[in-house]
Amino acid sequence: MSDAFSTRVLNVASGSGETVVDLTRKCEDFLREVAAGRDGLLNVFVPHATAGVAIIETGSGSDDDLLAALHTLLPADDRWQHRHGSPGHGRDHVVPAFVPPHATLPVIAGRLELGTWQSVCLVDTNISNVNRQVRLTFLG
Known part of the structure; x- marks a missing residue:
């Protein structure tokens, strides 16, 4: 495989509750290993139908605010056509339309170029799927 393209799969235990998991450090660790000071894209x-990736501030309540907003927009009740799983699980399948399952970020001189308060986060509202995979791919 070319040095210009590197990929890794992270296994993330997202737990049995709705959560926002900060992946920023794992992204930075990956880039330290593979980017070697180069510019590119991360x-x-x-690869899940009920999770997404958000670039959001964490630790100040914004992550909880995001989950609350998703509850307001997409209540976990019986209105959903998709009905298997836990009550209201159909809304989990709509979440990726609001929080997409991907993000592409600039890498400059081997470092992730985020704003001061930005973090790369897994957003998981599916309480029945406690283990997730996240694929990191560097192209540079």
């Missing part, structure tokens, strides 16, 4: 992809 793609973060979640």
